Amino acid sequence: MELTKLSIKSMREKLVSREITSAELLASFSERKDEYFAYVTQTSDLAVESAQVADLRIAAGENAPLLGIPGAVKDNICTDGIKTTCASKMLADFIPPYDADVVQRLKQSGYVLTGKTNMDEFAMGSSSQTSVFGGVKNPYDVTRVPGGSSGGSAAVVAARLAPFALGSDTGGSIRQPASFCGVTGIKPTYGRVSRYGLVAFASSLDQIGVFTKTAADSAEVLNVISGYDKRDATSANVPTPDFTSYLNRDVRGLRIALPDEYFGDTVGDDVRTAVLNAAKYFEESGATLVPCSMKVFDYAVSAYYLLACAEAASNLSRFDGVKYGLRGEGATYEQRIVDSRNKGFGAEVKRRILLGNYALSSGYYDAYYRKAQALRQEIIKEYNDVFTKADIILTPTAPEPAFKIGSSENDPIKMFLADICTVMANIAYLPGINTTCGYTDDGLPIGMSLIGKRFDEGGIIGAADFFERNFRRKDIP
Amino acid sequence: MWSTMLKPTIGLEIHAELLTQSKVFCTCPASFGGSENSRCCPVCSGLPGTLPVLNQKAVEFIIRAGMATECDISLFTKWDRKNYFYPDLPKAYQISQMPRPVCLNGKVRLKSGKVIRINRIHLEEDAGKLTHEGGATLADYNRCGIPLIELVTEPDFASAEEVTEFVAEIRARYMYCGISDGKMEQGSLRVDVNISLADEHADTLGTRSEIKNLNSLRSIARAIEYETHRQGEILGKGGKVTQETLRFSDGTGETSSLRSKEDAHDYRYFPDPDIPPVLITEEEIAVIRGTMPEMPSSRYDRYVNKCGIPHKDAENIVADKHLSDFFDEAATLLDEPRKIANYLLSELLYRINLGEGTTDNLPFTPADFVRVIELVEGGKVSRSHLKDILREMLATGSKPDSICEQNNYLIKEDLSLVSDTIDKILAENVAAVAQLKNGEQKVFGFLMGKANSLLKGAATPKIIKETLEKKLK
Missing domain, CATH: 1.10.10 (Arc Repressor Mutant, subunit A)
Structure with missing residues (x-):
């Protein structure tokens, strides 16, 4: 029996029936080697200990949703007593004295932390190559990127180093790497999951989400990490449904919108074909396809980078080397802070801080930041219009499958455009899920995204689950 | 010669720390003191991943400040980030309010009848405290996140006297509505003064300087006088005043430059994405308005015009809300306001000023105090025992009748x-x-x-x- 291929539900059943132990389950994952630099920190000893504790608790008859299940956490999500580096030199030695809300919830549900996953520095990037520790490799082809910024988490799940991994998604940082690595990745509605303890990149866009092998597994983990948190004023005080109740349904009567703009020249032929084939399959299964148009598509990337960089410039100002993190040298406070930030941040982070401060500076605020905010309102309006005619929106997740390491990282504009299909959901606070809908001739996964109404994660999980049950994934060995 | 031609124009920014139990964006205690960095948490010390959550009590308090100064209360209000680097500011931005403050367009009338316009009052967080010791700088973050309201006036003042009267009045009003302890010497109320000089017939204002962080009425008056003189001398010699930020030294009585306009920050204000805007309803405003006490200026008018109390005495009673509340309650029990005022100031306050008690927690009631007045005025007790009775009441809180009985103070009429x-x-x-x-x-x-x-x-x-x-x- 290949334990690493089991669903989370089956793992739990086998743990509860004492057919397997958490220690055995953990071992089956940790026997597999991280050849992708997916982890920044592997918490192996702690994991063995946690699995033993979980086994005792199971033996005592305790039942918690993820009791004994291994899982990884992206390295920008704070873990009490465990390094949280954001893959940056700035925080290379930072050990938070507290857990993020999601980590507290995972702990309460009995998970076994396997490690902290590698990422683009401060979650800025679409390739997971800007990590100060070294770039992540795609398990399907180690010469290619796993996508980003949560590339480590995507690789962990694709390579079956853990059955689930948390990521964060500011403009596509869960869905795009999920598509590159051929796994399921969900970015919940803004506010569904507390951001407390997530090192902020762009506060109004950031959302923690989950990588799993399947939509069914994502429902199990999302059940645990969702919920109102009074420590996050932007977290929504809404009830959390049981997301697994949306599984094993059909799609009859489901209205699926296909916005023209997502299927134009921006996306490659094989991507377009694979996603349209998936659409056809939904239609054959009883769904209705709704053609539509989203005119703001062309402006979305510009609006996104203005908003994200402006917020990032402010959010990252706290890294001044005074209280924690890398401390530079210099005779004066100003010199020290300049030195700390100069040495602590990589090129991409510096680029975005500069862009953000420019967009916010006096004389440019109206021309850039204010316009981007106005665009945000337009984008929200267009989505609202589409959702009067459709229940979910189907788009490609990325214009191209995983690209070669070294091919685009030095072309910032090209890198920014890689997010074109995913940023709008963040701007409009909407939930989105990526699932694999095809493979290129070279065997690289192609992902599609399902976007739902606010707080309708259930709807997109259900649709993705339906598709997955009828699609043959090509797992890596 | 310059003083006859040049007239100062002055505007103020008054910062007051609010008396909320906890800080404005976290649950740390907001009280003054404590050993260094003992009253801060991951949120107010700005650790990565932490988030601010607005203290609703602080919003209520700033609404009270607005009501005390006849401001309009905004029904839609939001918070912005003011970005700048300084070691006392752990997030490298201060959460403040720029375009949508809670209070707008207030006014306060001075005793002369002149009206000082208030532009706005907004709610923000205080920064930490730096101390410089032996070549090192030490940061204490206890003060970080203490709720602070900033009141900004229009440039309506023409003299140091007007300014000090206004500051004293604002301080009293804040204390009356229970939002500030008014302790200027501890820095819980501090004032920035903007001052410029121009020819009295000129249409435009002169170049201004800003004197930061004045923490006593005396310093405010001295700083304004010094700065008026300094700018006057520059202008009198045909020179130009530089726009700059100054500090005032109590020791030398002089101002000195902190930074010039060229060093001014671009604060890159933008809406704080971590704090959703706050909607204040008319109902909430009505509830808060219902709990507002009568303001000192109105009490003063009442004491002078209705009670016939001398101006100076009325001023002295109003200066202390506890005393004024005590007086008002006593006056409902005995319809002799002038007599009560007299006993209150010359007997009770006299003893308190000798250190025998404090007005904020008197151990006896206004009814007890009225009883003392009745005993003396009714000839039941000799006036010569008054001080002994009050002293014992202040010390023990005993009832006046039992004090008189136990000490044989009652006149027996044999x-x-x-x-x-x-x-x-x-x-x-x-x-x-x-x-x-x-x-x-x-x-x-x-x-x-x-x-x-x-x-x-x-x-x-x-x-x-x-x-x-x-x-x-």
């Missing part, structure tokens, strides 16, 4: 003893009685004195006097 004693005095002072009968009235005082000293505590001076007069007829 009429036969009075009669016998006076007979005896008259018999012993035959010569004096004869003088009195010859018309030498001053001798009556001599006989009264004898009687009073022999009968002390046994009868009131009134009875003694009546008896003496009767016997001399």
Whole structure:
């Protein structure tokens, strides 16, 4: 029996029936080697200990949703007593004295932390190559990127180093790497999951989400990490449904919108074909396809980078080397802070801080930041219009499958455009899920995204689950 | 010569720390003091991943400040980030309010009748404190995140007197509505002064300087006088005033430059994405308005015009809300406001100023105090025991009647003893009685004195006097 291929539900059943132990389950994952630099920190000893504790608790008859299940956490999500580096030199030695809300919830549900996953520095990037520790490799082809910024988490799940991994998604940082690595990745509605303890990149866009092998597994983990948190004023005080109740349904009567703009020249032929084939399959299964148009598509990337960089410039100002993190040298406070930030941040982070401060500076605020905010309102309006005619929106997740390491990282504009299909959901606070809908001739996964109404994660999980049950994934060995 | 032609124009920013239990964006205590960095948490010390959550009590408090100064209360209000690097600011931005402050367009009338316009009051977080020691700089983040309201006036002041009257009035109003302890010496209320000089007939204002962080009325007055003089001398010699930020030294009585306009920050304000905007409803405003106390200026008018209390006394009572509340309650029990004011200031406040108590937690009630007045005025207790009674009340909170009983202060009114004693005095002072009968009235005082000293505590001076007069007829 290949334990690493089991669903989370089956793992739990086998743990509860004492057919397997958490220690055995953990071992089956940790026997597999991280050849992708997916982890920044592997918490192996702690994991063995946690699995033993979980086994005792199971033996005592305790039942918690993820009791004994291994899982990884992206390295920008704070873990009490465990390094949280954001893959940056700035925080290379930072050990938070507290857990993020999601980590507290995972702990309460009995998970076994396997490690902290590698990422683009401060979650800025679409390739997971800007990590100060070294770039992540795609398990399907180690010469290619796993996508980003949560590339480590995507690789962990694709390579079956853990059955689930948390990521964060500011403009596509869960869905795009999920598509590159051929796994399921969900970015919940803004506010569904507390951001407390997530090192902020762009506060109004950031959302923690989950990588799993399947939509069914994502429902199990999302059940645990969702919920109102009074420590996050932007977290929504809404009830959390049981997301697994949306599984094993059909799609009859489901209205699926296909916005023209997502299927134009921006996306490659094989991507377009694979996603349209998936659409056809939904239609054959009883769904209705709704053609539509989203005119703001062309402006979305510009609006996104203005908003994200402006917020990032402010959010990252706290890294001044005074209280924690890398401390530079210099005779004066100003010199020290300049030195700390100069040495602590990589090129991409510096680029975005500069862009953000420019967009916010006096004389440019109206021309850039204010316009981007106005665009945000337009984008929200267009989505609202589409959702009067459709229940979910189907788009490609990325214009191209995983690209070669070294091919685009030095072309910032090209890198920014890689997010074109995913940023709008963040701007409009909407939930989105990526699932694999095809493979290129070279065997690289192609992902599609399902976007739902606010707080309708259930709807997109259900649709993705339906598709997955009828699609043959090509797992890596 | 310049002083006859140049007129100062002054505007203020008044910062006041709010008396909320916890800080404005986290649950740390907001109280003053504590050992260094003992009153801060991951949120107020800005650790990565932490998030601010707005303290609703602080919003209520700033609404009270707005009501105390006749501001409009915004129904839609939001918070912005003011970005700048400084070691006392852990997030490298201060959460403040730029375009949508809670309070707008207020006003305060000075005693002269002049109206000072208030542009706005907004709610923000305080920064930490730096101390420089032996070449090192130490940061204490206890003060980080203490709720701070900043009141900004229009440039409506023309003199240091107007400014100090206004600051004292704002301080009193804040204390009256329970939002600030008004302790300027501890920095919980501090003032920035913007000042410029221009020809009294000029249409435009001169170049201004800003004096930061003044923490006493005296410093404010001295700084304004010094700066008026300094700018006047520059302009008088045909020079130009530089736009700059100054500090004032209490030691030298002089201002010195902190930074010039060229060093001014671009704060890159933008809406704080971590804090959703706050909607304030008319209902909430009405509820808060219902709990607002009468403001000091209105009490002052009432004391002077309705109660007939002298200006200076009214001012002294109003200066302390506890005293004023005490007075108002006493006045409902005894319809003698002037008498109460007199006892309150010359007897009770006198003792308090000697250090025998504080007005904010008197151990007895206004009813007890009124009872003391009645005992003395009604001739039940000699005035000479008043200070002993009040002293004991301040110390123990005992009831005035029981104090008088236990210490034998009550006058017993033993009429036969009075009669016998006076007979005896008259018999012993035959010569004096004869003088009195010859018309030498001053001798009556001599006989009264004898009687009073022999009968002390046994009868009131009134009875003694009546008896003496009767016997001399």
